[in-house]
Amino acid sequence: MTTAFDYAHAGTTCRGAIALPxxxxxxxxxxxxxxxxxxxxxxxxxxxxxxxxxxYVALAADTYGEGRTPVDFQEGIxxxxxxxxxxAMTVARTGP
Numbered sequence: 673m674t675t676a677f678d679y680a681h682a683g684t685t686c687r688g689a690i691a692l693p694x695x696x697x698x699x700x701x702x703x704x705x706x707x708x709x710x711x712x713x714x715x716x717x718x719x720x721x722x723x724x725x726x727x728y729v730a731l732a733a734d735t736y737g738e739g740r741t742p743v744d745f746q747e748g749i750x751x752x753x754x755x756x757x758x759x760a761m762t763v764a765r766t767g768p
Contacts, residue, residue, distance in 0.1 A: 673691070673720060674689040674690060674691045674716040674719050674720055674730075674732070675689065675690060675691075676688075676689060676690075677689060677690035677731060681737070681764060681765050682764070684737040684738065685737070685738055686733070686734035686737050686738075686739075686765065687711075687734050687738065687739030688711065688731055688732050688733050688734045689711055689715070689716050689719060689731075689732040690719070690729065690730065690731050690732070691716075691719035691720045691722065691723035691724075691729070691730045692723055692729055693723045693724065693726075693727040693728065693729065699727055699728055699729060700728050700729070701728055701729035701730070701731065702722060702728050702729070702730050702731070703731050703733050703766045704718055704719055704722075704730055704731065704732045704733065705732075705733055705735060706732060706733075706735065708742065708745065708748035708749070708752065709741060709742065709748065710734075710735070710736055710739075710740065710741035710742065710748075711732045711734060711739070711741075712741070715732045716732065718730070718732075719731070719732050731766075733765060733766045734765075735751075735752070735755060735762070735765055736751050737765075
């Protein structure tokens with residue numbers, strides 16, 4: 673089950689979601705980028721599946737920041753454009 677996972681990037685609080693596998697062992701992790709609609713049920717379900725079936729830590733990154741979700745496709749494109757133009761910024765936004 674995913675839980676909220678807040679982290680900061682460039683002065684913005686990002687509200688990601690994290691799914692942890694059972695047990696206390698050190699395991700690999702994977703970062704999931706949500707679709708244009710932001711972190712929703714579909715993204716959380718993928719994180720849960722990765723944790724349960726593969727035994728990995730799965731972090732759904734909050735690309736937009738503050739847990740925001742766009743009201744429509746055009747707003748989502750506008751919010752994503754800076755990240756599409758600067759891949760290093762996308763990598764930096766993935767978390768600590």
